[in-house]
Amino acid sequence: MIIQQNISLKPFNTFQVEARAAFFTDVRQQSDIAEVLEFVHDNPLPALILGSGSNFLFTSDYPGIVIHINTKGIECLGEENDKVYLKAEAGTYWEDLLDYALQEGFYGLENLTLIPGTVGSAPVQNIGAYGIELKDVFHSLEAIDLKSGLSRIFTLDECEFGYRQSIFKSSQKGCYMITSVTFALSKYYNPCLDYKDLKEFFEGRLIDTITPHTLRDAIRQIRLKKLPEVGKIGSAGSFFKNPVISENFFQKLLSEFPHVNGFKVDNGIKISAAWLISQCGWKGCRQGDAGVWPQQPLVLVNYGNASGKEILQLANKIIQSVEDRFAIHLEPEVNII
Ligand SMILES: Cc1cc2nc3c(=O)[nH]c(=O)nc-3n(C[C@H](O)[C@H](O)[C@H](O)COP(=O)(O)OP(=O)(O)OC[C@H]3O[C@@H](n4cnc5c(N)ncnc54)[C@H](O)[C@@H]3O)c2cc1C
Numbered sequence: 001m002i003i004q005q006n007i008s009l010k011p012f013n014t015f016q017v018e019a020r021a022a023f024f025t026d027v028r029q030q031s032d033i034a035e036v037l038e039f040v041h042d043n044p045l046p047a048l049i050l051g052s053g054s055n056f057l058f059t060s061d062y063p064g065i066v067i068h069i070n071t072k073g074i075e076c077l078g079e080e081n082d083k084v085y086l087k088a089e090a091g092t093y094w095e096d097l098l099d100y101a102l103q104e105g106f107y108g109l110e111n112l113t114l115i116p117g118t119v120g121s122a123p124v125q126n127i128g129a130y131g132i133e134l135k136d137v138f139h140s141l142e143a144i145d146l147k148s149g150l151s152r153i154f155t156l157d158e159c160e161f162g163y164r165q166s167i168f169k170s171s172q173k174g175c176y177m178i179t180s181v182t183f184a185l186s187k188y189y190n191p192c193l194d195y196k197d198l199k200e201f202f203e204g205r206l207i208d209t210i211t212p213h214t215l216r217d218a219i220r221q222i223r224l225k226k227l228p229e230v231g232k233i234g235s236a237g238s239f240f241k242n243p244v245i246s247e248n249f250f251q252k253l254l255s256e257f258p259h260v261n262g263f264k265v266d267n268g269i270k271i272s273a274a275w276l277i278s279q280c281g282w283k284g285c286r287q288g289d290a291g292v293w294p295q296q297p298l299v300l301v302n303y304g305n306a307s308g309k310e311i312l313q314l315a316n317k318i319i320q321s322v323e324d325r326f327a328i329h330l331e332p333e334v335n336i337i
Pocket residue numbers: 014048049050051052053054055056069090115116117118119120121122124125126127128129168176177178179227228229230235236237238335
């Protein structure tokens with residue numbers, strides 16, 4: 001394992017902003033993990049785990065060591081009734097896992113097509129799209145405690161998954177390196193087509209004609225229309241979470257703004273952050289090279305040479321204007337460094 005110094009993180013974040021890591025290392029095999037933990041132990045530096053950098057905004061250089069997880073591999077652990085258990089190494093690309101699962105006839109991941117990133121980071125914010133979240137197909141994960149170096153298994157309950165949330169993004173943030181994730185997939189295809197965009201896409205179509213390949217292809221088309229293409233325009237996908245407000249507050253909001261969208265979730269009413277942002281006039285706005293994506297105002301973009309600080313300034317202006325107009329605080333979904 002090689003530890004490099006003063007490395008540019010621009011190729012390692014999908015916002016494509018410049019920031020430098022004081023130290024940087026690439027973890028490719030299990031033995032690298034022990035070595036990097038030893039380095040962190042001997043040099044008391046902050047450590048940052050990096051997958052493919054699609055959920056980060058770097059606003060300054062990183063003074064510690066960036067540990068880039070690059071371990072690959074997918075293994076079928078076995079079957080039980082209608083379930084099949086797939087284990088993937090943390091650095092495996094998410095899309096490679098989906099390709100593998102579909103090729104083998106294992107189902108449940110289709111709606112999570114084209115989410116950039118690696119398997120190891122997927123549980124961190126309980127990735128979700130088109131009516132499915134990671135927790136719906138999750139069995140367990142293995143992670144190493146960065147302080148003690150000890151490995152442990154986290155079950156579904158122990159991960160405390162919520163909307164774009166888990167224990168790894170809350171109380172245990174930065175404490176564990178996830179080394180592998182095990183998924184409980186189905187041997188039978190049972191498509192989830194409840195999401196509005198999918199309903200519209202397949203309107204009038206017989207369900208029997210919607211194969212897993214058709215479904216993934218539909219999601220690809222929908223996503224490519226709405227979201228900037230990774231590698232072409234800098235972004236980290238949705239910059240903000242959809243806020244959840246109380247039923248009472250929602251009713252009050254409705255009386256003032258009859259077009260506000262909201263749907264019931266466990267802890268209240270989730271409302272569309274994209275709608276709030278659009279209402280404040282931000283859709284398609286550009287400040288220098290930092291902008292709000294015209295097709296999806298939840299997404300902030302780097303049109304070329306924006307710095308992380310400039311993108312953060314734009315995000316803060318949006319937060320302030322939504323707060324002033326609606327008394328709702330938008331929370332970033334992206335990890336800001
Ligand atoms: C165009 C675009 C579209 C997107 N669409 C979606 C979407 O539909 N749904 C969605 O949920 N997200 C979406 N995202 C966000 C992003 O793709 C996911 O959050 C993804 O899981 C991040 O993966 P990554 O490997 O790039 O993680 P990174 O950005 O590298 O890291 C994200 C977080 O996970 C931590 N982390 C990474 N790997 C590990 C590990 N092995 N162990 C412990 N911690 C780790 C990091 O420290 C950081 O806190 C989108 C992003 C983009 C750019």
